[in-house]
Amino acid sequence: MHPDPARDAGTGHLAAWQREVGLRLAAVKAGRRQDGPFEASLTGVPLGYVRLLSLEADPVRLSRTPGLVESAPARAVAVVLQEHGHAALTQDGRSTVLEPGQAAVVDLRRPFSLDERERFRLRVLRVPDHALDVPAHSVRGVTGRALSPRDGVPALLVPLLARLAVTAGRIPPSVADALGGNTTDLLATLVHDASDPDDDDHAGAARDRLVRSVLRHIDRHLGDPDLGPESIAAAHRISVRYLHRLFEDEAVTVSRLVQRRRVEECAKELARRGSVSATVSAVSSRWGFHSPAHFSRAFKALYGHPPGRWRGAAPATTGTVRP
Structure with missing residues (x-):
């Protein structure tokens, strides 16, 4: 299995990089936070029905507006792992700051914003909602919050996501399918444990x-x-x-x-x-x-x-x- 590199996502191609994010994750609006050339990359590896993405770019604000939610539906939920840089995440009326090593759940079916304040690297696990099998209101209970990698299910999911980001391209397809199912089960358990x-x-x-x-x-x-x-x-x-x-x-x-x-x-x-x-x-x-x-x-x-x-x-x- 080989990574699927982004097309035309090099220096100065903010629009091209935004299109790739839309194709692989969900339709978003990308706004620059600094002048000058924009350097970015995006790669993706499938794990069965799950998609593992790696995004690296200069400071940028990604927002999924209500208009984009309506015009370009995305039937999926994601776990984002902030590996480098700091970001402000807002969804469902809650905001949090993601520090390096922290993760969060993002419901791609609803509006959100992710404000990357410096050059960053982000790992994203995209799971179709039909595979996750978790009610939308339960997912809503865990969005907009930073997940500590030291406690509970995040202590299992976050290190696994970090490791997969490095090794997924070398994993045989049959093993990748199983890992996709395992990570989906972990995400479902995380959402269930976080519900009140x-x-x-x-x-x-x-x-x-x-x-x-x-x-x-x-x-x-x-x-x-x-x-x-x-x-x-x-x-x-x-x-x-x-x-x-x-x-x-x-x-x-x-x-x-x-x-x-x-x-x-x-x-x-x-x-x-x-x-x-x-x-x-x-x-x-x-x-x-x-x-x-x-x-x-x-x-x-x-x-x-x-x-x-x-x-x-x-x-x-x-x-x-x-x-």
Whole structure:
């Protein structure tokens, strides 16, 4: 794996360097803090779905304005490590000074400013928000703060980021993928540890609302044979991994839930006195089953006997379901 150097980011090319920052990190406005030539560089190395960037430049103020957030969305969160120089970071109503060796979380989905007051070197870990799987309000609780590399999760994440910045170009792709996942997990843990109890209560309520929304979506689309974790997650703009996490406390997987609801609706229809004219195959197809054999197995697993026998013996209710 080799670093991906910035194009046209040499002496005097502030506009070119700004474009590269926009392409690799997020669209920003770069304002010079001194007259004369502007010297800067930018390199990037992928770690799976994570991107590790190294920025070095003369004093400059980087700002992501509300207009840029709207016109050029960036669905990602970053950890910035200030290696050289001092910087003032502002986001979400909080400001902090980053000294050499300190890091901070920056939510690229919202406005921020980073004022580098002298020539600097900055390492940036860019993580897509769908991979991070952390609610935006939880990320908001940790932005605009300097993270001490001596305590808690930052004591693990900051040295790892510094080391990766030096060695990432020599790491095999398979190892880089694993490291990308590890750093993402560390960042998610950092955000979780930094959230306060009120945030946890808010997150619990938001989770419950999302679960209810998913359940309604499943019921509305049971007849779609393509209904599954991927389509459900896409409809709610969350990752499949986060969808599965939502249902960890529900004692059933998402796929099993979809199948159970389909079987239940088939059982209701077969139990109706007026459904005798509809074949078992037609009923199962109407509720999203790809094959009668699959439906028969699923039905027997839930109710204890095949659907044909159920229609001949069942009353107008669905009866007792196996636990």
